[in-house]
Amino acid sequence: MSGINKVVLAYSGGLDTSVIAKWLNETYDCEVVTFTADLGQGGEVEPARAKAQAMGIKEIFIEDLREEFVRDFVFPMFRANTLYEGEYLLGTSIARPLIAKRLVEIADATGADAISHGATGKGNDQVRFELGAYALKPGVKVIAPWRDWDLNSREKLMAYCEKHSIAVDKKRGTKSPYSMDANLLHISYEGDLLEDPGAEPEEDMWLWTVSPENAPDTPTYIELEYVKGDIVAIDGEKMSPATVLETLNKVAGANGIGRSDIVENRYVGMKSRGCYETPGGTVMLKAHRAIESITLDRELAHLKDDLMPRYATLIYNGYWWSPERLAMQQLIDYSQNYVNGTVRLKLYKGNVIVVGRQSADSLFDMKIATFEDDAGAYDQADAAGFIKLNALRMRIAAGKGRKFK
Numbered sequence: 001m002s003g004i005n006k007v008v009l010a011y012s013g014g015l016d017t018s019v020i021a022k023w024l025n026e027t028y029d030c031e032v033v034t035f036t037a038d039l040g041q042g043g044e045v046e047p048a049r050a051k052a053q054a055m056g057i058k059e060i061f062i063e064d065l066r067e068e069f070v071r072d073f074v075f076p077m078f079r080a081n082t083l084y085e086g087e088y089l090l091g092t093s094i095a096r097p098l099i100a101k102r103l104v105e106i107a108d109a110t111g112a113d114a115i116s117h118g119a120t121g122k123g124n125d126q127v128r129f130e131l132g133a134y135a136l137k138p139g140v141k142v143i144a145p146w147r148d149w150d151l152n153s154r155e156k157l158m159a160y161c162e163k164h165s166i167a168v169d170k171k172r173g174t175k176s177p178y179s180m181d182a183n184l185l186h187i188s189y190e191g192d193l194l195e196d197p198g199a200e201p202e203e204d205m206w207l208w209t210v211s212p213e214n215a216p217d218t219p220t221y222i223e224l225e226y227v228k229g230d231i232v233a234i235d236g237e238k239m240s241p242a243t244v245l246e247t248l249n250k251v252a253g254a255n256g257i258g259r260s261d262i263v264e265n266r267y268v269g270m271k272s273r274g275c276y277e278t279p280g281g282t283v284m285l286k287a288h289r290a291i292e293s294i295t296l297d298r299e300l301a302h303l304k305d306d307l308m309p310r311y312a313t314l315i316y317n318g319y320w321w322s323p324e325r326l327a328m329q330q331l332i333d334y335s336q337n338y339v340n341g342t343v344r345l346k347l348y349k350g351n352v353i354v355v356g357r358q359s360a361d362s363l364f365d366m367k368i369a370t371f372e373d374d375a376g377a378y379d380q381a382d383a384a385g386f387i388k389l390n391a392l393r394m395r396i397a398a399g400k401g402r403k404f405k
Helices: 015-028 046-053 066-078 095-110 125-136 153-165 242-253 278-296 298-317 323-335 382-399
Strands: 006-010 029-039 060-064 114-117 141-143 179-182 188-191 220-225 230-234 261-266 271-277 341-348 351-358
Touching: 006 015, 006 095, 015 029, 015 153, 029 046, 046 060, 066 095, 066 242, 066 278, 066 323, 095 114, 095 125, 095 242, 095 298, 125 141, 125 188, 125 298, 220 242, 220 278, 230 242, 242 278, 278 351, 298 323
Parallel strands: 006 029, 006 114, 029 060, 114 141
Antiparallel strands: 179 188, 188 271, 220 230, 220 341, 261 271, 341 351
């Protein structure tokens, strides 16, 4: 790729992107602009500034995107009760469209010729970053070093850092650190001993959660308030979207909630093992289904459940900015018009237990649902005709000799 004078790099300050910042400068003799998003990963942000400055980088963008991330990406996704392959809460996937958007915007603002990222040639993130960038800026140039260089192992990256005096945090002794991604929704861990899907993760790997065994013996009760499918208050205290998720992370993590160990099917073809901590998201998923259980029409709820796996796959594979995801989002958002009320939860040793749900928009009718005398609210004889009509096709087939066993 020629004619590259300036590149905007999605920069975390970690191992891969620290190497990439230097490699871009050496390979293309170009100026590097770093962009670090504060998505709630904590102490990782400011060290990124210092590391970039130490490498002589002059244009450094560090932006607090926590509210935008939760409000415009996490909350819309959770309105759909989204799970990929039945387990993964998409903590990495949902951050990529926002990063892609800002990379393109910063490139426009700084006059950069290209954007770059640290996603490997084996991973999903290369697809997510680039699909988003091309959707938002069709002619953008993308540099993906992992597809170009020969630094194809964690150890080679560490050696490159040592050669060029690039500071990188290590987890244990001289061994390579885990490949980690963090934001307000989750932390992911890959690599090192996790590359063996039969090996149990080490306890000291987990950063946000206590083990369920060591969680408090006394349960914690919390109440979440919903407006149009989004949490707006916890225990009666109004909160911004980012504060909601931050609060849930703390209380859920303290109760041993949110760990998962998954072997997932990557879009690029291979299986991959990753460990995730998603304490707040685990609570949100359970609570949102609870408030929907009393406020959503049955067929609308079932339609959402039918669409969810496709919606989750779109996000996992990087199609957030696609027309099909946008169309599905309109349906999902419409479904939330009456998803208002409160959900009470018991958090105990890794479990999220729904103990109550209330709503002024509830479709639950106690007069009809009661097992006591309903004073004529429901005529049980009506069920006979309903059953016969629905059985008619099977009765006709059976009458003509069809067998159903």
